[in-house]
Every structure is written in C-alpha cells, then in structure tokens.
Amino acid sequence: MTIALSARDLRLSFGARKALDGLSLEAESGRVTALLGPNGAGKTTFIRCATALLTPESGELSVFGHAPGSNEARNLVGLMPQATGAWAAVTPSRLLGYLSRLYADPQPVDGMMALLDIDEFAGTPYRRLSGGQQQAVNLAGALIGRPALVFLDEPTAGLDPRARKTTWDLIRRVRDAGVAVLLTTHNMQEAEELSDHVAIVHKGRVRAHGRVGDLTRDTGSLEEAFLFHTEETS
Amino acid sequence: MSLDFTPRPVPAARGRQLRAHAAMEAGLILRNGEQLILALLFPMAVLIGGRYLADRVGLGFQELAPSVFAMVMWSSGLTTLAISTGFERRYNVLERLAATPLGKEGILAGKGLSIALITLGQVVLLAATALLLGWRPVLDPLAGLVALVVAVLAMGAFTGLGLAMAGSLRPETTLALANVAYLAGLPLGVLLPVSALPAWSQLPVSLLPTAALGETFRAASRGDVLLVPILVTAAWCVLAAWLARKVFRWTS
Numbered sequence: 330m331t332i333a334l335s336a337r338d339l340r341l342s343f344g345a346r347k348a349l350d351g352l353s354l355e356a357e358s359g360r361v362t363a364l365l366g367p368n369g370a371g372k373t374t375f376i377r378c379a380t381a382l383l384t385p386e387s388g389e390l391s392v393f394g395h396a397p398g399s400n401e402a403r404n405l406v407g408l409m410p411q412a413t414g415a416w417a418a419v420t421p422s423r424l425l426g427y428l429s430r431l432y433a434d435p436q437p438v439d440g441m442m443a444l445l446d447i448d449e450f451a452g453t454p455y456r457r458l459s460g461g462q463q464q465a466v467n468l469a470g471a472l473i474g475r476p477a478l479v480f481l482d483e484p485t486a487g488l489d490p491r492a493r494k495t496t497w498d499l500i501r502r503v504r505d506a507g508v509a510v511l512l513t514t515h516n517m518q519e520a521e522e523l524s525d526h527v528a529i530v531h532k533g534r535v536r537a538h539g540r541v542g543d544l545t546r547d548t549g550s551l552e553e554a555f556l557f558h559t560e561e562t563s
Numbered sequence: 564m565s566l567d568f569t570p571r572p573v574p575a576a577r578g579r580q581l582r583a584h585a586a587m588e589a590g591l592i593l594r595n596g597e598q599l600i601l602a603l604l605f606p607m608a609v610l611i612g613g614r615y616l617a618d619r620v621g622l623g624f625q626e627l628a629p630s631v632f633a634m635v636m637w638s639s640g641l642t643t644l645a646i647s648t649g650f651e652r653r654y655n656v657l658e659r660l661a662a663t664p665l666g667k668e669g670i671l672a673g674k675g676l677s678i679a680l681i682t683l684g685q686v687v688l689l690a691a692t693a694l695l696l697g698w699r700p701v702l703d704p705l706a707g708l709v710a711l712v713v714a715v716l717a718m719g720a721f722t723g724l725g726l727a728m729a730g731s732l733r734p735e736t737t738l739a740l741a742n743v744a745y746l747a748g749l750p751l752g753v754l755l756p757v758s759a760l761p762a763w764s765q766l767p768v769s770l771l772p773t774a775a776l777g778e779t780f781r782a783a784s785r786g787d788v789l790l791v792p793i794l795v796t797a798a799w800c801v802l803a804a805w806l807a808r809k810v811f812r813w814t815s
Contacts, residue, residue, distance in 0.1 A: 358570075380662040382813045398666065404574045408662035413654040416591055423587075430583040431663050433573040440566050470659065477570035480662070506568035 331358040331393070333478040333509030334379060339388035341374065341533075348374040349385060350533035356526075358477065361500065361510040363520040365551075366530035367559055372513040373411055375530075376480045379511075380408055392478060407476035409467045411483050411513075417456040421447050421466045424455065425473055432474040441469040445495065460487040468496060472503065479503065481512040485519060497523060517551045527551070531559040574664035584665055584673030588647065589681055598643055601745075602685060606635050609754070610689055614696045622759070628693035629700070629780035630754045635685040636714060637748050637773060639678050640721025645741040648674070648726060649734035657813045667813065671726075678722060701786030709793065710783035716796035717776040723803025730811030748773040756781060772799040 334356040341349040349371050356362040364372045377383040378390055381398025392402035415424050425442065429435035442448040445465040450458060455466065464484065471479050481500070485493045500523055504510050514520055520527055521541050528538040536558040537544060541551060548554040574580070592598050613627040622630075651657050660670050690698075724744075728737050749755070752774020757765050768774050775792035782789045 377658070377814065380658070381667070382658055382661055398661075400574075400664075400666070403662060403666050404664050405570075405572050406662050408659055410655040410658050414656065414659040415654065416651065416656055417654060418591055418594060419587075427583055427587045428663065431575055431580050431665055433575045434571055436566055436568075444566060467659075472568065474663065475568070475571040475573075477572055503568045506570070508568060508570055 645725035649737035
C-alpha cells in the first residue's frame with residue numbers, strides 16, 4: 330500500500346497555544362483516514378500544514394514523498410475547505426470550469442455537476458447557494474483534478490440525509506478507485522461508515538488510532554472511544 | 564455519465580494556469596459594480612470634467628490627463644487588489660487555490676497579471692479619450708521609457724502595500740483602509756502636482772510613490788525626464804514587497 334501522507338512529530342504553536350503538539354499520522358492510497366477530534370484539536374491546522382499554508386516548527390511531513398507545497402505535491406492533492414472556498418459572486422459552473430483549466434486531464438465539468446446535482450443551480454452565484462449546495466460545489470472542486478490524495482474538511486457538515494448519502498457514496502467510489510482520502514468529521518456515524526482508519530486527535534496530538542473495531546473494542550462505541558481519548562485531563 | 568476517479572493528476576501548462584487565473588480574477592473585478600465605478604467611471608468623470616474645469620483650479624488639461632493615468636494605477640494596484648484579496652482570504656479562496664497546481668506563487672502571479680491587464684485596459688481607454696478631448700503629449704522616447712519603468716515599479720509598490728494590508732487585516736478593515744488610502748493619495752501627487760502643495764510638504768510628499776508616479780507621468784507628457792522617481796519607486800517597491808512577505812497570512 331502506498332503511503333500518500335506521512336507526518337511525524339509535527340509541532341506548531343500560535344503564540345502560547347500549541348496547535349500541533351507532536352502529531353504523527355499516515356494516510357494510505359485507497360483508504361479513507363478519518364480525523365476525529367474536538368473543535369480546536371488541530372485537524373484543520375494539520376491539513377493546512379499538508380497544503381503548505383502553514384509551516385510546522387518541527388517534525389517531518391511529506392505528500393507521496395514530496396515536500397508540502399512543492400510542485401509535485403500540490404499537483405497530486407485536492408482540497409475541500411471546511412467553509413466557503415469560493416468567490417462570493419462566482420457561479421458553480423464558472424468556478425468548476427476555471428478549476429478544471431488548471432489541469433491537463435480534468436474530470437468533465439458537466440459530469441461532475443450532474444453527479445452532485447449541481448447543474449440545478451449551476452448559474453447561481455455562490456453566495457446565494459445553501460450550505461449543502463456550497464458543500465457539493467466544494468467537493469466537486471476538490472475532485473475535478475483527479476487527485477491522488479484528497480483532503481475533505483468536514484465534507485458533510487450541514488447536509489441533509491440524502492445529500493449526505495450521495496457524498497458518502499462518492500467518497501467510497503473515490504477511495505475504491507485508489508485515492509487516499511483524509512477527512513475530518515464530528516459525525517461518529519460517518520467515521521464508522523466510511524473509515525478504514527481512524528485517528529482521534531486532541532490538543533494537537535493523535536491520542537489513539539486504528540480501525541474502528543480496534544478503537545471500539547474496549548469502549549463499545551466510537552463515540553465512547555472519542556470521549557475517552559479527548560478527556561481534558563488526557 | 565460514469566466518471567472514473569482513478570488518480571490521474573496532470574497539471575496544465577503553467578502559462579495556461581496563469582491565464583485562467585488572471586481571466587477569472589479580472590472577470591470578477593470587472594463584474595463588480597463598485598469596482599467598475601472605481602476603475603473606470605470615476606477616472607473617466609475626472610478626465611471629462613477636468614477637460615472643462617481643470618483650468619479654473621490652476622491645473623491644465625495637459626497635466627490632468629497623465630495624472631488620471633496615475634490615478635487608475637493607484638486604484639487598481641492598491642485599492643482593487645487589496646479589497647479583492649482580503650475577501651478571498653476571508654472566503655478561503657486562497658486556501659483552496661494553494662492546494663492546486665497554481666500554488667501560492669501562481670496565485671500571486673495570476674493576480675499580478677489580472678491587475679496589469681485591467682490597468683493596461685484602463686490606460687488605453689483613458690488615453691484614447693484624452694486624445695479625443697485634446698491631450699497632446701510630447702513624444703520623447705527616453706521620457707516614455709522612464710515613465711514605463713516608474714509605472715512598473717510603482718505598481719509593484721502599490722500591489723505590495725495592498726497585499727500587506729489584505730494579508731494581515733480583516734477584510735472590512737482592508738476595505739475601509741484601502742479606500743481611505745486611495746482618496747488620501749489623490750492630492751498627494753497623484754492628481755495634484757507636488758508644486759501645487761504647500762512648500763513645507765513638497766519634499767516629504769515627493770518621496771511618496773504616489774507623487775513619484777504622478778510627477779513622472781506629467782513630466783513625460785511634457786517630454787521631460789525625471790530620474791529621482793525611479794529611485795523613490797524602486798525603494799518603495801522593495802520595502803512593500805518585504806512588508807507583504809513578512810505580514811501576509813494566507814488564511815484569516
């Protein structure tokens with residue numbers, strides 16, 4: 330199995346607050362790796378390090394063996410940000426058309442829009458879309474360049490059950506096609522349904538990781554495991 | 564349609580990426596009503612109004628026309644860029660694009676290209692209008708070359724200052740500050756010649772990039788060559804680039 334993302338002992342502070350405090354993690358191709366953690370645990374900070382928006386103070390981080398932000402690394406990744414991620418006035422069709430032009434062999438824009446039911450609102454400015462519609466556009470944007478590693482930062486937050494199911498099905502298809510998927514979520518059911526590997530992050534460090542079965546063996550449920558490993562005293 | 568998600572990430576040629584980004588940014592700016600007023604309607608009004616009123620305030624039309632060119636560079640390089648970048652940062656556009664083949668350098672290069680194209684279009688349109696209204700510049704190759712060099716350096720300084728603002732402040736603060744800076748710059752050498760200002764203020768104002776650009780354009784229009792503004796704008800360009808690099812944050 331190919332290691333798509335490798336992080337070892339990452340450390341990064343914002344003033345006195347340690348956002349990453351020795352975080353180590355691996356994500357493999359053809360696997361969904363879920364990051365679970367309370368708000369402020371360091372999940373989004375970690376993704377921002379992997380896309381070179383932030384630079385860790387120490388530790389090792391690589392994307393398919395390349396430095397984050399290098400030409401090689403950024404060609405290989407797709408990103409769905411946690412919120413917005415588009416110009417307020419841009420329409421979905423224009424945004425996706427633009428993103429596709431950054432690649433030599435992108436997914437067909439019409440096909441992506443049809444798959445995620447975006448064509449119904451393809452001409453509506455992004456700022457007028459519902460939260461769920463914006464999420465669909467963001468997911469399409471993350472996948473349009475046929476990435477080998479995709480970061481999905483809370484991909485189903487605010488989605489209705491049908492849209493969530495569509496998103497889950499798509500994530501499984503992407504994973505089965507060989508893409509490494511790293512997603513963050515607060516939804517335990519989502520982590521159980523989708524993940525091949527789960528990492529529970531708290532205060533900038535991975536407190537526990539493994540398959541869902543491994544993590545729930547002692548606690549009975551993923552939620553209990555989450556609560557156990559994110560106790561304030563831990 | 565059945566899509567195949569097998570990884571096959573191949574970046575487009577760099578030139579195509581930059582053109583795509585520049586076209587997207589320029590299109591968004593030109594579709595924005597407020598930006599269009601700032602970019603075209605306001606300078607055009609100053610130019611046309613000035614044709615008939617400038618003499619009454621002691622500023623000849625031959626000086627006003629090149630001043631208006633400096634005005635659009637000041638507005639596009641600083642205000643337009645700062646405001647659009649500030650909101651891109653707020654809306655995570657920069658975060659998303661940094662994780663594409665475009666990358667941070669491509670984002671900045673595409674922005675620079677879009678602002679350059681918009682400014683070039685503004686100057687061409689305003690110059691044509693000015694010529695129709697009676698502007699008759701003295702064509703001197705050296706003066707034209709110096710004006711071009713100063714224009715590039717001044718735009719570098721303005722964009723550096725705009726990025727420093729957009730990359731470190733809230734977008735609402737950037738919006739207010741960039742507009743105030745725009746208005747403040749107009750009498751500080753952009754529209755008004757330094758010689759029209761009080762004697763005590765002429766030296767400090769002449770050290771501003773706004774005055775360096777305005778004075779150079781007005782001189783070039785007369786066929787005169789000024790060399791000091793090259794040094795002034797070069798110094799501001801380096802200073803602004805250093806500041807932007809130091810304070811710019813890609814996320815809000």
